[in-house]
Each structure stands twice: as structure tokens, then as C-alpha cells.
Amino acid sequence: MNAMDTPEARELSYAEAIREAMDIALESDPRVVLMGEDIGVYGGAFQVTGDLVHKYGTDRVMDTPISELGGAGVAVGAALTGLRPIFEFQFSDFAALAMEQIVNQAAKLRYMLGGAVSVPLVMRFPAGSGTGAAAQHSQSIEAWLAHVPGLKVVQPSTPEDAKGLLLAALEDPDPVMIFEHKILYKSKGLVPAGHYTTPIGKAAIRRAGTDLTIVATSIMVHKALAAAETLAAEGIEAEVIDLRTVRPMDRETVLASVRKTGRLLCVYEGVKTLGVGAEVSAMVAESDAFDFLDAPIVRLGGAECPIPYNPDLEKAVVPQVPGILDAARALAKGRI
Amino acid sequence: MNAMDTPEARELSYAEAIREAMDIALESDPRVVLMGEDIGVYGGAFQVTGDLVHKYGTDRVMDTPISELGGAGVAVGAALTGLRPIFEFQFSDFAALAMEQIVNQAAKLRYMLGGAVSVPLVMRFPAGSGTGAAAQHSQSIEAWLAHVPGLKVVQPSTPEDAKGLLLAALEDPDPVMIFEHKILYKSKGLVPAGHYTTPIGKAAIRRAGTDLTIVATSIMVHKALAAAETLAAEGIEAEVIDLRTVRPMDRETVLASVRKTGRLLCVYEGVKTLGVGAEVSAMVAESDAFDFLDAPIVRLGGAECPIPYNPDLEKAVVPQVPGILDAARALAKGRI
Amino acid sequence: MPDTANSDTNLPYALRAYSREDLVGALRKMFLIRKFEEGAEDSYTRGLIHGTMHLSIGQEASAVGSCMSLTDADKITSTHRGHGHCVAKNADLGRMFAEFFGKETGYCRGRGGSMHIADVEKGNLGANGIVGGGLPIAVGAALTAKRLGTGAVTICFFGDGANNEGAFHEALNMASVWKLPVVFVCENNKYGMSTSIERSTSVKNIADRAVAYSMPGVTVDGNDFSAVTEAVDAAVARARAGEGPSLVENLTYRWRGHSKSDRNRYRTKEEIAEWMERDPIRRMADLLVSHDILSEAEVGALEAETEQEIRDAIAFANQSPAPLIEDATRFVYTEEMA
Amino acid sequence: MPDTANSDTNLPYALRAYSREDLVGALRKMFLIRKFEEGAEDSYTRGLIHGTMHLSIGQEASAVGSCMSLTDADKITSTHRGHGHCVAKNADLGRMFAEFFGKETGYCRGRGGSMHIADVEKGNLGANGIVGGGLPIAVGAALTAKRLGTGAVTICFFGDGANNEGAFHEALNMASVWKLPVVFVCENNKYGMSTSIERSTSVKNIADRAVAYSMPGVTVDGNDFSAVTEAVDAAVARARAGEGPSLVENLTYRWRGHSKSDRNRYRTKEEIAEWMERDPIRRMADLLVSHDILSEAEVGALEAETEQEIRDAIAFANQSPAPLIEDATRFVYTEEMA
Ligand SMILES: Cc1ncc(C[n+]2csc(CCOP(=O)(O)OP(=O)(O)O)c2C)c(N)n1
Numbered sequence A, B: 001m002n003a004m005d006t007p008e009a010r011e012l013s014y015a016e017a018i019r020e021a022m023d024i025a026l027e028s029d030p031r032v033v034l035m036g037e038d039i040g041v042y043g044g045a046f047q048v049t050g051d052l053v054h055k056y057g058t059d060r061v062m063d064t065p066i067s068e069l070g071g072a073g074v075a076v077g078a079a080l081t082g083l084r085p086i087f088e089f090q091f092s093d094f095a096a097l098a099m100e101q102i103v104n105q106a107a108k109l110r111y112m113l114g115g116a117v118s119v120p121l122v123m124r125f126p127a128g129s130g131t132g133a134a135a136q137h138s139q140s141i142e143a144w145l146a147h148v149p150g151l152k153v154v155q156p157s158t159p160e161d162a163k164g165l166l167l168a169a170l171e172d173p174d175p176v177m178i179f180e181h182k183i184l185y186k187s188k189g190l191v192p193a194g195h196y197t198t199p200i201g202k203a204a205i206r207r208a209g210t211d212l213t214i215v216a217t218s219i220m221v222h223k224a225l226a227a228a229e230t231l232a233a234e235g236i237e238a239e240v241i242d243l244r245t246v247r248p249m250d251r252e253t254v255l256a257s258v259r260k261t262g263r264l265l266c267v268y269e270g271v272k273t274l275g276v277g278a279e280v281s282a283m284v285a286e287s288d289a290f291d292f293l294d295a296p297i298v299r300l301g302g303a304e305c306p307i308p309y310n311p312d313l314e315k316a317v318v319p320q321v322p323g324i325l326d327a328a329r330a331l332a333k334g335r336i
Numbered sequence C, D: 001m002p003d004t005a006n007s008d009t010n011l012p013y014a015l016r017a018y019s020r021e022d023l024v025g026a027l028r029k030m031f032l033i034r035k036f037e038e039g040a041e042d043s044y045t046r047g048l049i050h051g052t053m054h055l056s057i058g059q060e061a062s063a064v065g066s067c068m069s070l071t072d073a074d075k076i077t078s079t080h081r082g083h084g085h086c087v088a089k090n091a092d093l094g095r096m097f098a099e100f101f102g103k104e105t106g107y108c109r110g111r112g113g114s115m116h117i118a119d120v121e122k123g124n125l126g127a128n129g130i131v132g133g134g135l136p137i138a139v140g141a142a143l144t145a146k147r148l149g150t151g152a153v154t155i156c157f158f159g160d161g162a163n164n165e166g167a168f169h170e171a172l173n174m175a176s177v178w179k180l181p182v183v184f185v186c187e188n189n190k191y192g193m194s195t196s197i198e199r200s201t202s203v204k205n206i207a208d209r210a211v212a213y214s215m216p217g218v219t220v221d222g223n224d225f226s227a228v229t230e231a232v233d234a235a236v237a238r239a240r241a242g243e244g245p246s247l248v249e250n251l252t253y254r255w256r257g258h259s260k261s262d263r264n265r266y267r268t269k270e271e272i273a274e275w276m277e278r279d280p281i282r283r284m285a286d287l288l289v290s291h292d293i294l295s296e297a298e299v300g301a302l303e304a305e306t307e308q309e310i311r312d313a314i315a316f317a318n319q320s321p322a323p324l325i326e327d328a329t330r331f332v333y334t335e336e337m338a
């Protein structure tokens, strides 16, 4: 669905779009409950749940104690028995406390029980750096969860997708992990009113191009698009793909683009080593698109260090537009 | 160090080699303590600590309560203040309970404190499938930790390396995570007596070859070597590299081999998507060795599912020799 | 369901609360658990079972007694030592053996094995390979019951070792704060693997920790069927009445090693022998015989009958087909991924 | 270190246990904490500080009182609300501000910021961005002390919210089982972010949970310097004597919001005003004045002196150099990776 075509689309922030999705879900499905730390009267650490508690009460919008493992496990048990919990981690970093319930339980229960159950659980992870909150509040750990069969992992980059992917996640019978970028919460975009879904497992081509393919995730989509504008002025036409779903990955969209451009740049904020771009690269390198590659596959990922507090260092350790430009220019060299 | 050259080398099992390393460490360094569940009188779930508690007592070989998060945190605090803990997880799967202490604390403390501390912590993770213990006791999650700057991650495949890497880890001022394959515990090999170290960060070429490079980890090294024998009989000479360290990866050894053979097959037991082979592939695809590649980079990893209980299914979901043979033959086609 | 079959207050609780049929059914289940596990042990020795397993022989009164007042609508979460819970919650023995044998007819289609056996239809949400893993899940099931007003109660089984996991603390706290219909049943068999309570746990009885969650906590002789039933029934009634969670601790003992690889270095033969004297099945049989509910001969017949059931179940499992290798990656997702 | 400066048992504990110099030093530190945080707040408003921070204004007696009997060899683990602990443990204020300003001269060379500030030389193992993160680390530090026989004690600060983390449970259990020299000091300021104790915690007082770990647990007025000192000193002495861990709960209140983004929707102005009446600094000053240890004028002079110290510290931080961008990935490993 393209927001531009939809008459009833309004400009909303990414956070508002997520809230609207939760509002629709709470309104239309009595099984939906929100769970998380300070999501009630506080409105959530990033004000994503906002005033929903006033509309739906504390039975539907539940503040949990500071108990990530237990809270996640309660959500698993609730999902297993008939509720549709949307569980908010205050920061995605705290998922480290709940990996056992996410990975050993939610992801595997259906398989371990031979299909006897499903776990319709949605988890939301405010992720990423840029807030000055340093190493334990700024990570991008989507690659951990994308490594785990049984989970689906999405990373919306726009308000429209943030809403549509959340509504799709709620319709999905299996656990869906949504990594939201904190810096995007205030970004605005057109968002269709009412209920719609953005398909899980489909990438979006945000900009068509012929000279190189940039596969980006989350906030990096915007940086890649900014770089693509500059590149276009230099005569380099970059195709920018917003991966949107990390697991299951939309191989075909990526491969078709690489077959066309012959050059691939992966841009992601997570640590470069074993980050999402490693999979994108390896997936392409083992595919038939390999034969179309005219140059090495370049990855721009987070530096091999924790996120530092100092704002200049903090910027320096994740990809920025100038770095994308340099990489794209080097990659396109020879092509144009 | 090559075990063959060492007069005092004896045949030991992988588990015995690890125990010998811990024995040497306990004997020579009063700061060394072993911590873990049932590592004392029980001897460890896989009998790796064995009788060490009888030699060193319960103050040095400490049974912890079943508290992985807390236990790991105690080890972090102890390492920070002067002890040299070797912490055993009973199964690597239970690391999911301790990710917060491993990743948010141990890995980041030195950086977050601007170099004011180091965390000389060794953790041991019995990993992998093949024991009929199903989805929650059979995972290979080394990729999660290899994604984390601040950690070092090794996967010994031989008794000699199991001992040498553990002794190297103990000399390392930073946290070193050792993934041991459960099925290897009983495998035998020559092990030098006394103290020696196997360098962290260095891969080993286990078999020289010219037609393709197989980069394998842990138990897959042995499967790759078995396949290489068969391939040799067919006239295909595979170079088999035992990666040994996943972080920091020995780029040069891998790249040199790929420059020579032009073909790369990555074999690892962890789930294929975002497993260790994704990084090996991406690292090669972005290097100058790319230009030497004559074929797509092939990955054989674990299937996209939890490890099943049924033994035939269990075997079917991780790479086996016939699969390696098929992949290698297809890859080498055209080369010979 | 407890009824007041007999109101003579000098009788043990179970005899007052349950009908003859219920009581005989309970003894029968205890025999089934024992025979099931002996059958599993034997099958393991013959190489029919892969992997490991954790036997609960000696703990049968805890499993059966705890589930007495539950219906199929009520839930349980079980543990790695969960065969007894599964039988207590009315599982089909053939499907249980089939699971152990890795067959497609097993409860988990051969994907789960002993450590993941579940019977969702009967309210058993599953054993768990992660110590403490079921604790928050049980709280979640109780949350569902409360939100949807189903009236169901959840019993959460866990071991003494599990009580030192953070999940225990977080789960009990939330259950208490939200007043959820869940009963935490600790099967305290004195050891978590090789580690005794004394060496691992800062309280003498696990129920001593209930005060930290402002819930009732009671420790009972877990080999005494009636005592277990009395304590758990009260807790279930309390949960059903909307009064919140409770903690019941059943003191018991496992006769066998922790798992198939236990070399038994951490306890004495004398201790084991002493506990075998307190055999919960013998005690239950004696209770029924001494109150003229069954004769010794009838007990013997019941036992023989359960042995036959086990043989039939094993035969079913043996004859069942294995899963197809092509299906190894089925059931990861509900709608198979593209 | 407590000495017996005065043995009149009618006097409050602190006046009996500590010398004039110690007491004035304590008041001085309390002023420093207050002024430090006001300075930080002001610097934040001026855009000199990046990110967020958690102010402990109103909690000064807890930080300073708890650390009274520690030496630099003793350790503390601190929290996200840790500036007070850091000052109490004798940190350099210039280096603290420098850290907040992201400077190379900061305690963490600008890599950590407010949430990771540490002063290892002085025994402060660091604030922690993970609620409950420091609990097991403190137990580890105490294990080192016991194994190496250093005689050091560790104080583990944590909040009321943190007590619902599994880490709390696991840490207290291990500390108790192993009888380690650690004192768990809960700074109960009634809320974890917006969530009150009543809504999150199944006991009234956190100290009520000590019984689950068989350790002494005591709740004191955390705004009463002497009461804090009396409770914590006893716990430290117990730890030092090898008698094991204790839990002390200081009831206190944060005047400011949870962090810079708090809109204060979960508590009333009246509640805040009421607690401001119980200002721990004013109470400490009154204690010293009423016992002729300081005059009001001297208190005023002390306060003014600390203001100047803060100005100097801010100036130092301002003038300090920022880290080099090229060094962004330094300090990940001890020996830099190839
Ligand atoms: C998180 C976790 N840690 C450790 C284990 C290994 N393990 C399996 S059972 C067990 C002992 C459990 O003790 P308890 O809870 O008392 O149950 P019991 O075996 O006595 O029935 C251990 C340590 C595990 N499965 N999961």
C-alpha cells in the first residue's frame, strides 16, 4: 500500500503511527493486551503507548515490574493460552535479560510441540544509538533474533510501515519481533487511517536506480536515500532497498536488484561483524546473482565497539551519509 | 605448536585436555576459580571438571545454584576485582539466561569505563547437537557472542586446541568465550603435556589443497576433513581451514586460501542465517579476494529450525559429510 | 474435583474430599506413572530411546495429588521431570511412549522428546528443558484466565533447584501483585542435580520464600497423597475464588539418578533406601486398604492392569511411523515461511 | 570508620560513632552531591550534557551515610542514579563533570557518561545502566575479597524497582549461601520510574524479603543520616567479621523526575512537597547544629565552599579536551585487536 494514493492518509510521527496501530488492535480485539515497563500513566519511555492506558485501563495496558525475563515469559504464556500480548521492552538492550523466554520458549514452542501450539506474540524493541544513552541503551541486536528460527524480525523505517507491520504482526500466528529505531519515533510521514497491514517478509524499493544497490535497514534507509540524492547529482543512480523484514528475508527483491546493478552496498547500524548486512551479503554471494556482481560486496555497519557516550564518538561509530557516499562512489567507480 | 613434534604429547580426549588445562591453571594461579552448576562432586554434566574438586576443594571448584544470570554476574564481579574465574554453562543454551551479564556487562565494562578496568573472564559453553537432547539443549549460538565487540570467541575442534585455547584465554585480559562441542568431548588426540597456549585469533590450515577452500568450525572441521579425503580420491583437493577463533577472525589465513583456490565453502553447525559462515562469506566477498572467486560462496549451515529430538531428523538438520561432498563437488565443477 | 464424599473429620482429607472412584483412579495413575517410567527406563536400556530422560519414580503422589482438583480446562506447566505430571493430567500413554521413541504419533510428533512432552488438549502446556522456564509461562496462562474470565486455574510445577532462578522470583512477584489464579507447586526432592538444598538455597524450606511474595506458603509431606491433595486443593480453591496465588512445597525424593548419566556421587545409598521406605504408592495403597476402599488383592489387580496398559502403549509406540525426514523443518512457523 | 568518639548513649548513633571531622565531612559531601547535581542539571539545560541523567537530589543521606564506614579498599557497586554514591566514595568532581561533558579527562574518558561513572581507584566499581546489573557483580567482588582474604566489604546499592529483577534474587541467594562480605543497600524512593512499590512489588518493604535469604533485613529512614549510618555500619561490621550479607533498606525520595524526560504524571505535587520537608541535608545540618558541632554560620560557609568547588569542577570539565575521534574504538580490548 502506498500512502500517497490513500485519501485518508494523514501526517503522523512514527511513534504516533505505532500508537494508532495499538489503539486499533485494542479497540477491535479484546484479546490484545499491552505489557511493559512504564507504558501506562508514564506513556512509555519514548511516549509510544502515550495515553492508551486512559482509554483502555490498566487491565489492557499493563505496567509490569522491572522483570524483563518474567514479563516476557508472562507474555509467552498469555499468547499460548489465548491473549495477544504486545510486549514493549523499554530499550532493546534489555532483551538480553529475556533471551531465554524469547529464544528458548517463544521461538521454539511450536516446533518442540510438533505444531500443537502457536505463540502469537508481538514484541517491540526501541533500538539504536543517537540519544546519548551510551553502551547499554543504544544497541542494535536484531541480528541475534534474526538468527533464530521460529521468530520473525522486522525493522520499520517509516511511520506507514511501523503501523502496517505492527498490524500484520498481530495477525501473524507466530512471534514477531519489531525493532523500532528510537531516533525515528519523532520522524513524520503519511499514514493511512484505519486498519491495513504491511506484509512481513517483503522489502520495499524506496528509490529505483541502475548503478548500484543499497540494501539498508531502519534509520539507515533514510541515510541511504539522502546519499542517493547526492549521488544522483553526480550521475550515480543508486537503487535503495528498505529490507523491512530481516527474517524471513525478501531474497527476490534484493537479488533482482543486484542482477540489474551488479553492485551491492549493505548499510546497517548494528555491529558490522555478524550484523544483518553479513546475511544480506552472504545470501547474495551464494545466489545466482553472484555472477552479476561487478565488484566486491561492501558492508557499512556499526564499528567494532560499544556505543560511546560522547556525541561525536557516538556518531563516528555508526554509518553516516558521508561514509555512505564514499562507499557508494568507490563501488560505482568503473560503472559510470 | 604442533602436537606431533612434541615428545611429551599423549593421547587425551577433548574433555581430558580441557580438564588438564584447568588443572594447570588451578595449580599455578591461586586467582583461578572454577564456577558452574554441578562441576564439583558431580564432575560437570559432561564430566569435564571431573575430579578437580577433590584436588582443589569447593572454594576453588564452586558449584553454583541454578542461577545462570547471577552466576555469570558473580564471575564478572570476581574477574573485575582480581580473580580469574572459569565459568561453565551446563549447556550453551543457558547462556540465553545470562546474556545481560555477558554482553551488557563483561563485554562492555572496559570500554564504558574508558579503559579503567579489564574483565579477565573465561566462559565455557558446551554446545551443539547430536545428543538427543532436543531444541533447548543443542543450540550453536556462538554467532550471538561473536557479534559483540569486547568479547573473544573461540571454538576448538581438537583436544590440543581445547587445552591451548583455554590456557590462552586465561592469559588474556579480556573475556574469552569458549564454545566446546559436546560430541567432541570424547574424541581423542595428541596433547602436549604442561603449559602451552594456542593463539586466539589464528585459524589453522588442517589440510592443504588447491581446488577449493572449506572454512569450517568446531565439529564440522572433522566432517570437512572426512569429506576432503573422499574428494581427494576423486581428484578434488580441498583446503580445510579450522577457523578456531570466530572473533577476532583470522582474515588473512582465509583470504590467502581463497585467493589460491577461488572457491569457498563455509561449513558450520549453527543456523545458516546469520551464523558464523555468514560472516566468513561476507568478509571474503568484501575483500580483495573477491576478484579471485570463480564461483558463488557456498554456505552449509544448520537448517532453519530448532534441533529436533528424533535422531534421524536431528542429523538431517545439520551438515553431514554427504552434504559437504555434494556441495564441494558442485563448487569444484569446472575447476578440475 | 473435591466433593464431600465423606464428612467424618477424623478421616484423612483425601478420603473426605474424594469419592472411591476418584481415589482408585488416583492410585491407578500413580501406578501408571511408576510403570510408565520403568517401561521408559527399560526401553532406554534397549536403545529404543535416544537422548536422556529424568525419571520421577518416588514422586508420584506429588504429581497425582496436586492435580486432583483440576479439570481439563485447568492448565499445568511442567518440568524436565514431567512424565508424572503428564499422566496425572490424563495424557495418553501410547502417545507419550511414541514421543519418547521419536515417532510421528507422539505428542510432539517426535520433535520434542521427554523434555518437551505436552498435552495441550488436556491443559498440560508442556514440560520444559529450561529449569524455571515454565514459571513465568504459568503466570501468563493465569493472566489469560483472569482477563478472559475462564475460571481456569494453572498449577506451575517446579523443582527445588528451580527456585534459585531469577524467573522464580519474577514470576511469583507478578502473580502476587496481579492476584492471578496460579498455584506454584515446588517438588522439593532435596537436590537440583547433584546440588543439595543446603548448598544452593538460603532457606530451609522453599515455602519459606512465600512471605517475600505475600502469598500463603506451606510445606507438606509430598509422599503423602492426602497431605498433598489437602494443601494443593486449598490453594486451587483460593485461586479459583480470585484470591490469588499460593506456594505449596511437596517434600519428596527421586529414587533414580538425576538423568541417565548420573553416577550418584552426591548422596548415600542409605538415604535412598530410607526414602524408598516412604514409597508414596505403597502408602496410598495402604491408605485405601486400611479404609476398606480397596483390598490388597484389588490393589494387585490394579497394578497388573496398569502393567498391561504400559505394554500396550509401548507396542503402539513401536508400531508407529517415524516422522518424514523431509518434514524436519515443518512446524517452525504456523504458516510455513516462503 | 566508626570510632567511639562519644559514648553517651542518648546521642544519635552517628554522633557517638564519628568524630566532628567525619561528621562535618559527611555534611560537606551531602552538599557536594546536591550542588553537583544542581550543576549538572544546569549544565544540561545549557546543552553541555548529552543524553539523559538520573538525579538523586533528596537521597543524599543514603549515599553518604551508607559509605561512612568504608575505606578506599572497600568496594561499592552503584546504579543509574549513582552520582551520590560516587561522591560519597570520594570521587573527584572535576573528573565527574568531565565525564558528563564527554571529555577525555572524565572518569570514563567520555565513553561512559552519567550511567557508567566509576572510580575504580576509590573502590567504586561503577554505576550501571542495567537495573539490577550491579547486584551479582557486587557478590563477585565480595567473593574475591573472601577468596583472597583482603578483608574488603562491598556495598551494593540498588533501587526498589531493581528488587523485582531476577538478578536480585539470584545475587542475594548466592551471597547468603556463600556467606560473603556484602551489604545490599536498597534505596527505596517509592518508585521505579513511574511505577510505585504498591503496583510492582508484592511486599510492603523490600527488607521484608531478607528472610527469603536468611539474612538480616532492616528498614530505616533513609533521610536520617544517623539512622542510615547505624544500620549500614552494623551490616558492614557483620560482613567484615565474616558473618555474611545483610539487607538494609533506606526509605527516601527523589525530588526530581526519574530522568530528564519525566513528565511527573504518577505522583502528586503534595507528595513531593511533603518529602522536600524531610530534606536529608537540612536534617543533617540541624543535627550538627543542635549538638554544637557546627553553627548555622558554619553550615552556610560549608555550603558556599561546596558551591565554589562545583564551579571549579565545571570549569575544569569545560576546559578539558574531547576524546579524539580516531580513538572511538580504543579500549574495547586490553590489547588492541589486530
Ligand atoms: C536454565 C537451566 N539450567 C540448568 C539446567 C540443567 N539442569 C536440568 S535439571 C537440573 C536440576 C533441576 O533441579 P530441580 O529444579 O530441583 O528439579 P529436579 O531435577 O530435582 O526434579 C539442572 C541443573 C537446565 N536444564 N536449565
Ligand SMILES: Cc1ncc(C[n+]2csc(CCOP(=O)(O)OP(=O)(O)O)c2C)c(N)n1
Binding pocket: A037, A066, A068, A090, A094, A097, D054, D080, D081, D129, D130, D131, D132, D158, D159, D160, D161, D162, D163, D189, D191, D192, D193, D258
Ligand atoms: C534491565 C533494565 N530495565 C529497565 C531499565 C529502565 N529503567 C532505568 S531506571 C528504571 C527505574 C529503576 O527503579 P529503581 O530501581 O527503583 O531506581 P530509581 O530510579 O528509583 O533510583 C528503569 C525502569 C533499565 N535501565 N534496565
Ligand SMILES: [Mg+2]
Binding pocket: C159, C160, C161, C187, C188, C189, C190, C191, C192, C193
Ligand atoms: Mg530437585
Ligand SMILES: [Mg+2]
Binding pocket: D159, D160, D161, D187, D188, D189, D190, D191, D192, D193
Ligand atoms: Mg526507585
